[in-house]
Amino acid sequence: MSFSLMSLSPGDPAEAMLMSGGQSVSPELLEATRQELGLNRPFLVRYMSWLWGVFRGDLGISYTSKQPVVDRMIAFFPATLKLTVASLVIMLIVAIPFGILSALYCDRWPDYLIRGFTFLGVSVPNFWVGLMFLSFFALRLHLVPVVSSGQGFSDLLLPAVTLAFAMSAKYTRQVRTAVLEELHQDYVLGAEVRGESRVSVLCREVLPNAVLPLITLLGLSLGSLLGGTAVVEIIFSWPGLGNLAVHAITARDYPMVQGYVLWISLIYMTINLIVDISYGRLDPRIGRSSR
Amino acid sequence: MIREHRFFRFVVVLALCVMAFSGPKTASASEKILRVGVTSFADTLEPTTQYFSWVVSRYGVGECLVRFDEKGGLKPCLAESWRCSDDKKSWIFRIREGVKFSNGREMTPELVKASLERTFTMSKRAATAFFKYDSIEVDGQNLIITTSSPTYNVPGSLAEPLFLIVDTTVDTESFALEGPICTGPYKVVSFKASEICVVARNDHYWGGPVPFDKVEYKVIGDQVTREMALQAGEIDVAYNLKSGNAATFTDESRYSTLCIPALRTTLAFMNQKGFLGDKILRQAIIRALDRDTYVEVLLDGGATAGKTPVPPSLDFGFEDIEDPNSFDPDSARKILTDNGYKDIDGDGYVESPNGEKIDLNFVIYDSRAELGIYAQAAQINLKEVGIKVTVNTVSYETMLDKQEAGDFDLIIWCVLAANTGDPENYLREFWRTYSNEAPNSNKAGYSNSEVDRLMDELSTEFDPTKRRDLVIDIQRHIVDDAASVFFGCEVTYLFSSSKVTGLKIYPIDYYWITKDVDIAD
Numbered sequence: 127m128s129f130s131l132m133s134l135s136p137g138d139p140a141e142a143m144l145m146s147g148g149q150s151v152s153p154e155l156l157e158a159t160r161q162e163l164g165l166n167r168p169f170l171v172r173y174m175s176w177l178w179g180v181f182r183g184d185l186g187i188s189y190t191s192k193q194p195v196v197d198r199m200i201a202f203f204p205a206t207l208k209l210t211v212a213s214l215v216i217m218l219i220v221a222i223p224f225g226i227l228s229a230l231y232c233d234r235w236p237d238y239l240i241r242g243f244t245f246l247g248v249s250v251p252n253f254w255v256g257l258m259f260l261s262f263f264a265l266r267l268h269l270v271p272v273v274s275s276g277q278g279f280s281d282l283l284l285p286a287v288t289l290a291f292a293m294s295a296k297y298t299r300q301v302r303t304a305v306l307e308e309l310h311q312d313y314v315l316g317a318e319v320r321g322e323s324r325v326s327v328l329c330r331e332v333l334p335n336a337v338l339p340l341i342t343l344l345g346l347s348l349g350s351l352l353g354g355t356a357v358v359e360i361i362f363s364w365p366g367l368g369n370l371a372v373h374a375i376t377a378r379d380y381p382m383v384q385g386y387v388l389w390i391s392l393i394y395m396t397i398n399l400i401v402d403i404s405y406g407r408l409d410p411r412i413g414r415s416s417r
Numbered sequence: 418m419i420r421e422h423r424f425f426r427f428v429v430v431l432a433l434c435v436m437a438f439s440g441p442k443t444a445s446a447s448e449k450i451l452r453v454g455v456t457s458f459a460d461t462l463e464p465t466t467q468y469f470s471w472v473v474s475r476y477g478v479g480e481c482l483v484r485f486d487e488k489g490g491l492k493p494c495l496a497e498s499w500r501c502s503d504d505k506k507s508w509i510f511r512i513r514e515g516v517k518f519s520n521g522r523e524m525t526p527e528l529v530k531a532s533l534e535r536t537f538t539m540s541k542r543a544a545t546a547f548f549k550y551d552s553i554e555v556d557g558q559n560l561i562i563t564t565s566s567p568t569y570n571v572p573g574s575l576a577e578p579l580f581l582i583v584d585t586t587v588d589t590e591s592f593a594l595e596g597p598i599c600t601g602p603y604k605v606v607s608f609k610a611s612e613i614c615v616v617a618r619n620d621h622y623w624g625g626p627v628p629f630d631k632v633e634y635k636v637i638g639d640q641v642t643r644e645m646a647l648q649a650g651e652i653d654v655a656y657n658l659k660s661g662n663a664a665t666f667t668d669e670s671r672y673s674t675l676c677i678p679a680l681r682t683t684l685a686f687m688n689q690k691g692f693l694g695d696k697i698l699r700q701a702i703i704r705a706l707d708r709d710t711y712v713e714v715l716l717d718g719g720a721t722a723g724k725t726p727v728p729p730s731l732d733f734g735f736e737d738i739e740d741p742n743s744f745d746p747d748s749a750r751k752i753l754t755d756n757g758y759k760d761i762d763g764d765g766y767v768e769s770p771n772g773e774k775i776d777l778n779f780v781i782y783d784s785r786a787e788l789g790i791y792a793q794a795a796q797i798n799l800k801e802v803g804i805k806v807t808v809n810t811v812s813y814e815t816m817l818d819k820q821e822a823g824d825f826d827l828i829i830w831c832v833l834a835a836n837t838g839d840p841e842n843y844l845r846e847f848w849r850t851y852s853n854e855a856p857n858s859n860k861a862g863y864s865n866s867e868v869d870r871l872m873d874e875l876s877t878e879f880d881p882t883k884r885r886d887l888v889i890d891i892q893r894h895i896v897d898d899a900a901s902v903f904f905g906c907e908v909t910y911l912f913s914s915s916k917v918t919g920l921k922i923y924p925i926d927y928y929w930i931t932k933d934v935d936i937a938d
Binding site: 158159188190191192193201257260261264265268271272273275360361362363365369370373377 | 454457460461463466467541593594609610611612613635636637638639641642645646648649651652
């Protein structure tokens with residue numbers, strides 16, 4: 127599907143390469159470059175050739191860098207993985223306590239305050255948050271660098287916090303809803319009647335049950351983050367897969383884009399599979415019912 | 418309880434992963450380093466691929482036989498001098514002695530020959546866009562390039578970074594990722610595409626002392642981030658910022674600002690195969706456009722108003738050529754009315770003399786913000802004189818497709834007018850009559866036999882003064898024929914820390930960091 131869409135979309139990789147300097151080129155040069163890139167071959171031939179390569183673990187050669195697509199993706203993946211892990215950790219550290227607090231203090235001022243944060247988080251776009259964070263924490267307070275090198279912890283902090291900001295808001299709402307739902311269950315009332323403390327009930331019963339529905343959401347977020355987050359990566363000059371993908375799309379680097387699409391598909395499928403399996407492990411009732 | 422522990426273990430493991438991935442920063446306080454913020458451009462450092470040689474030149478790594486000065490004139494570089502033979506078919510370059518590549522190998526005329534031949538072999542652009550040669554020979558310290566026909570601008574062509582001189586005796590396969598071995602003040606020590614390029618002092622540099630141990634070119638794709646990086650002192654020089662950033666850098670004690678009219682012209686071709694085949698309508702369009710206001714107010718001085726094909730940054734008569742269609746909306750309305758363009762259906766827009774509704778398809782592309790500003794301003798100005806324009810924004814690649822197919826009434830293009838210091842190719846390509854014999858020529862349908870004749874004369878003329886006169890004549894005809902709309906000529910800005918000294922800005926931006934760029938203590 128993506129191969130067809132790319133072929134149908136306007137724009138010619140040969141032109142994009144040859145005219146990147148803002149000059150026009152001769153039709154002969156254009157044709158020669160199309161031949162060199164194999165763009166003069168029929169669509170089906172190109173697709174079958176690509177597919178055959180995929181089965182052999184060869185995703186082709188990038189038009190622009192002339193390097194194997196796999197090598198390019200491997201080079202950019204660690205930065206994306208770092209950002210993914212860091213933003214998920216920050217998100218969980220924020221969302222779970224905030225969600226619980228919001229549920230425990232439902233319709234009281236801590237709840238209103240946290241709900242205000244969640245409204246803000248889901249409303250404002252990532253790029254704006256990123257630029258505001260840069261302006262405040264990097265430019266005014268000099269706590270972190272403006273330009274990330276993709277290396278140190280301080281470089282990682284701001285892009286991770288930016289990504290975590292919107293995610294935290296979304297997850298806080300989910301945690302709040304899930305915890306509230308559990309708090310209204312009979313077993314909570316029963317436990318409290320038996321004299322168990324609120325904290326004990328929360329930790330032993332409510333939280334494990336409330337966290338389960340979040341796993342699907344977490345899987346989707348993980349997939350999306352591992353695919354690279356283009357806007358944030360560009361703002362923070364973060365050398366990740368999102369940056370690579372945007373560059374490839376702009377340059378009409380078809381093998382690179384195709385490799386990226388394949389990666390995204392695989393990562394989503396794998397994570398969905400892991401999420402499905404983990405349901406059964408974390409809640410044996412699901413495993414039994416499916417049998 | 419077990420689940421609870423699992424969850425917290427998971428969080429701890431994730432946190433440890435972050436810590437493990439976060440490596441320490443490496444920096445040496447004793448090294449003198451210049452940090453430059455750039456936009457992503459080169460995917461490899463192989464100079465014969467695409468326009469990547471421009472980057473190798475800008476990074477202070479590669480040098481050519483000839484270079485441009487701040488006015489676009491030619492200056493000796495790796496060639497001390499050059500001359501043309503009497504039959505005008507051979508160019509003799511005297512190769513500078515005592516030049517070494519960054520690996521210590523001496524640059525001989527034989528190696529220069531090998532380098533140029535490599536470029537012609539590997540780059541299709543070299544073979545088609547500059548000159549065709551019959552032979553390259555070495556005679557002592559001279560390099561003799563013989564062309565198949567008299568070719569005026571061989572020295573200017575060889576100043577294009579595509580022809581920078583590399584050491585062909587080493588493993589040239591490594592150039593793409595490790596950088597080519599060249600003769601510039603710096604040599605590549607590490608390169609990560611879309612991330613960073615670090616160059617270090619070339620200890621064998623022929624041109625004198627090189628001030629920095631290292632120069633780091635950090636790719637900062639976002640313009641606002643690049644601006645903030647300079648403000649925060651994380652970079653010393655920021656390239657590719659625009660006039661809109663100037664307000665941030667007004668404090669002269671902290672920042673320096675350089676600006677120069679560049680060699681780029683933003684123009685709109687008018688497709689003469691449709692409504693715009695009528696010169697009256699083309700004249701009315703140009704007269705309706707308030708280009709001075711566009712560049713001074715809307716673009717905040719980020720360009721100079723256009724008038725002629727060749728921008729004022731090159732000395733080809735910009736001031737001397739009078740525009741018969743300068744801004745005059747009343748005159749635009751009058752010539753439309755006088756020539757049968759009337760609003761028949763009362764919608765505020767004129768119909769053609771034979772009653773057809775006019776709605777001009779103005780194709781622009783989205784990668785340059787100023788193009789949208791020009792197009793929207795033009796749309797409003799043209800509405801005021803009763804000409805309907807629909808702006809169609811597409812990607813750069815789609816714009817190229819539409820230009821090729823002639824699918825436009827007006828199509829905008831920000832184009833480099835003279836990458837070799839001479840506008841002959843540019844003029845020929847866009848305004849010489851299209852023919853199958855010359856498929857490289859314009860797709861807007863403009864044709865003027867006198868322009869064609871002058872262009873043919875230009876191609877065989879070697880006298881610089883006569884060439885200048887010919888170029889001015891050609892431009893005068895194009896302007897008189899109202900062939901294209903010349904919106905503006907881009908102004909290039911360069912912002913740096915005020916401590917950086919020796920930075921220069923060139924109309925042809927092939928040179929960024931040279932041996933003269935230093936930093937005050």
